[in-house]
Amino acid sequence: MNKTLIVIAIIIVIIGGFFLFFGKSNAPVIDNKETTSGANEAGPQVNGVPVPDGTKMETGTVSESVVTVTYNGSVFSPKTITVKKGDSVTFINESNGGMSVASDPHPSHTIYPEFDQYKSAEKGKKSYTFVFDKIGSWGYHNHLNSSAVGMVTVE
Numbered sequence: 001m002n003k004t005l006i007v008i009a010i011i012i013v014i015i016g017g018f019f020l021f022f023g024k025s026n027a028p029v030i031d032n033k034e035t036t037s038g039a040n041e042a043g044p045q046v047n048g049v050p051v052p053d054g055t056k057m058e059t060g061t062v063s064e065s066v067v068t069v070t071y072n073g074s075v076f077s078p079k080t081i082t083v084k085k086g087d088s089v090t091f092i093n094e095s096n097g098g099m100s101v102a103s104d105p106h107p108s109h110t111i112y113p114e115f116d117q118y119k120s121a122e123k124g125k126k127s128y129t130f131v132f133d134k135i136g137s138w139g140y141h142n143h144l145n146s147s148a149v150g151m152v153t154v155e
Helices: 002-022
Strands: 066-071 080-083 088-093 101-103 127-131 136-142 145-154
Touching: 066 080
Parallel strands: 066 088, 080 145
Antiparallel strands: 088 127, 101 136, 136 145
């Protein structure tokens, strides 16, 4: 019985050591946080080490938050929202009709051409999510009911 307990204890130690050793990620962590003054005095860092000026680094958009806007058949709610660059906005159709969210002006959608659902989302079945990666104020409407309008301000 004592030998069995010792064998079980050794197996637990080996498994724990395996997860402890191999469970850590060696992927670089990019730290590009700004100071409270808004200036990034230390510059970008990878794993806590400053990156020399002129170094090319891959960047991407990571959504910090997701904001939800609903459409009831006549209006969007909330009608006006403010998000940060890289945030996602999900438009949910809660109406009995169609919804196709598109940037203003109707029908050309030229103010922010990428912000265009291109197809109808049926109630309860579909929604439209868009990641805002351009700073500014962006008017939008339901292409299928152009009087339903809203505004997204991206800071």
